[in-house]
Amino acid sequence: MTETLPYAEVIGDPIAHSKSPIIHNFWLKKLGIKANYQTFRVKPDELADYISDRRDDPNWQGCNVTIPHKLAVMDHVSDPGDVRASIGAMNTIARNDSGDLFGTNTDAGGFFAPIADVPLSGQDVIVVGAGGAAQAVLFALSRIKVGSVTIINRNVLKASALLARFGLKGQALEHGSTLPPARLLVNASALGMKGQDELTIDLDGQPDDAIIYDLVYVPLKTKLLRAAESRGLDTIDGLTMLIGQAAVAFEIFFGQAPPLEHDVELRKLLVI
Known part of the structure; x- marks a missing residue:
C-alpha cells in the first residue's frame, strides 16, 4: 500500500x-x-x-x-x-x-526581516500597491513609526483608506505621478511579475541612500531592480521576503x- x-x-x-x-x-x-x-x-x-x-x-x-x-x-x-x-x-x-x-x-515579518537594521523611524517611504501584500507592508511600517508614506495605486481612494486604517500620514498617488524622495521604495504589487504588466517608475528623484525593495520574485531581477542597480542604489529582491x-x-x-x-x-x- x-x-x-x-x-x-x-x-x-x-x-x-x-x-x-x-x-x-x-x-x-x-x-x-x-x-x-x-x-x-x-x-x-x-x-x-x-x-x-x-x-x-x-x-x-x-x-x-x-x-x-x-x-x-x-x-x-x-x-x-x-x-x-x-x-x-x-x-x-x-x-x-x-x-x-x-x-x-507571515508576510509582515518576512517583509521586515531584511530591513530590521535600517533606521527607518521618521523616514519617508513609497509603497506600490494596495492589495494583501501591501497591507502587510503597511502594517509593518506602522509599527516602526516611519515618516510620510506615499502609496501608488490605480485606485487612489482605496490607497488613501489604507493610510487611515494603519494610522500613517502621507498621500495616495496614481501611477505615473511624480514621486517624492524616500528612504525606502517597496513594490508590493503584482506589476513586473511574469505575465503581468511592467512597473515603470522613474527613480531619478530618489536619494543616493534609497533602498529599492521589490516583492516580485519571478523574474528575480525585475525592471525596477535593474533600474535601481543602474543608479547604484541598494536593492532587496523578492526571494528575501519569500x-x-x-x-x-x-x-x-x-x-x-x-x-x-x-x-x-x-x-x-x-x-x-
Whole structure:
C-alpha cells in the first residue's frame, strides 16, 4: 500500500510560477521529515470549495495563500489573532489542535526581516500597491513609526483608506505621478511579475541612500531592480521576503523550525 504523506501547499491564480515548493521541500528533505509541499491552482470562484475539501483531509497541514485570495480567504477560516482588524489579509491557513482551520499572516515579518537594521523611524517611504501584500507592508511600517508614506495605486481612494486604517500620514498617488524622495521604495504589487504588466517608475528623484525593495520574485531581477542597480542604489529582491515568510509558515505546518543555515544553498536552487 502506498503511504499517504502529510502535505501542505500554496494556492493562487496563477500559481505555476511559485517557488514555495522548492523552499519547503528543500527544508523537509534537510530535516528528514516525510511530507511534501505542492502548488494548487484555485480560481476565485473555487476558493470556498477548496477550503471545504481540505478541511476534511487529515493529511492536509495547511496552505500558503497568494494572489488573488489573501482577502477573500478570511471569510472561510477562524481568525484567532484578529488579522482582519490588524493587517487585513491572510497568507497562511493551518489546522489547530482541535482540527479547526485558522488563518494568520507571515508576510509582515518576512517583509521586515531584511530591513530590521535600517533606521527607518521618521523616514519617508513609497509603497506600490494596495492589495494583501501591501497591507502587510503597511502594517509593518506602522509599527516602526516611519515618516510620510506615499502609496501608488490605480485606485487612489482605496490607497488613501489604507493610510487611515494603519494610522500613517502621507498621500495616495496614481501611477505615473511624480514621486517624492524616500528612504525606502517597496513594490508590493503584482506589476513586473511574469505575465503581468511592467512597473515603470522613474527613480531619478530618489536619494543616493534609497533602498529599492521589490516583492516580485519571478523574474528575480525585475525592471525596477535593474533600474535601481543602474543608479547604484541598494536593492532587496523578492526571494528575501519569500524565504522569510515561508520560514514562519513552515514551522506552523510541520512543527519544526526550518534549517536556515542552508540559505545559501537554497537561494542557488531558487535562481535556477
